Amino acid sequence: MVERVLGIILPVFSVIVLGYFYARRVKPDMAWVNRINMDVLAPALIFTALANKDFDLAANDVLILGAIGVVAGSGLLAWPFARLLHEDPRTFVPPMMFNNCGNMGLPLAALAFGQAGLSAMVALFTVSNLLHFTVGVHIVNRHAAFWPIFRNPMVIATFVGFAFAILHPPMPDWLMLAIKLTGDAMIPLMLISLGARMATVTWGGWNLGVIGALVCPLTGIAMAALLSPMLRLDPMQSSLLILFGCLPPAVLNFMVAEQYNQEPAKVASIVLIGNIASIVFVPLGLGIALH
Known part of the structure; x- marks a missing residue:
């Protein structure tokens, strides 16, 4: 079991570390890389995973x-922690709700459960993103406009992908392969981007970051363990939900906090320390999932 867990997580963390040291040495401008990821590669991966014949x-x-x-329950469990810590819930709660199911969850699901696991995790990734761009942004800024979400390429790809999953319209094999090749580039590039982003955030407010690093995976695992028997998930689905729940806060939380000026330094600390702590919690969650 230990060898299997290490065989899954070590490739993922190795690429993250590569991105971290590359960014420390070269200090690249990752803005255009992240833009390509969000506007081109991620939509391609979302579409091919949802439109794939293996996805039911x-x-x-x-x-x-x-x-x-899991997302909603983690937020409800995190809210009293924010009050207890005398922190603004708009700062603390969203990172507890929205985890790194893109950068980290997708490669882990692919390595642990193959194409079927990857397709299912992509579905969870798209749902989490939809909630983040709507509910999450509204928590951070109640006056944020709702309609721009429908111009987001990932959201468009989600709706088109679900339409293909339901209707199964014909598509030339060469076109599907071209889109798949584009989407396949996303996972390694997102891992490198995650490492590079971790090289640029600061340790300010590290105490809140440590608390967030504990609360995020523990509430996620607790909600997944509670919901799996209630929803009568099969063993693979239960494993995927546990894996989804144990993931650290998403880097996107920092970007949203920065955009709306919602204590971005504190959110950056939560994201940074949470992703470092995932060295402990991801193997734990993966071990529970595989067991």
Whole structure:
């Protein structure tokens, strides 16, 4: 079991470390890389995963419902922690709700469960992103406009991908392969981007970061463990939901906090320390999932 867990997590963390040291040495401008990831590669991966013949929307609808429950439940559990710590819930709660299911969850699911696991995790990734761009942004800024989400390429790819999953319209094999090749580039590039981003954030407010690093995976695992039997998930779906729950805060939380000036330094600390702590919590969650 230990060898299997290490065989899954070591490739992922190795690429993250590569991105970290590359950014420390070269100090590249990652803005255009992140833009390509968000506007081109991620939509391609989302579409191919959802439109893939291996993805059964009807078989994964309860799993998607479970992911929504993990996100919402983690937020409800995190809210009293924010009050207890005398921190603004708009700063502390979103990073506890929205985890790194893109950068870290996708490669872990692919290595642990193959193409079927990757397709299911992509569905959870898209749902989490939809919630982040709507509910998450509204928590941070109640006056944020809702309609721009429908111009987001990942959101468009999500709706088109779900339409293909339901209707199964014909598509030339060469076109699907071209889109798949584009999407396959996202996972390694996102891992490198995650490492590079961790090289630029600061340790300010490290005490809040440590608390967040504990609260995020523990509430996620607790909600996943609670919901799995309630929703009667099969063993693979339960494993994926546990893996989803144990992931650290998403880097996107920092970007949203920075955009709306919601204590971005504190959010950066939560994200940085949370992703460092994932060295402990991801193997723990993966061990529970595989067991």
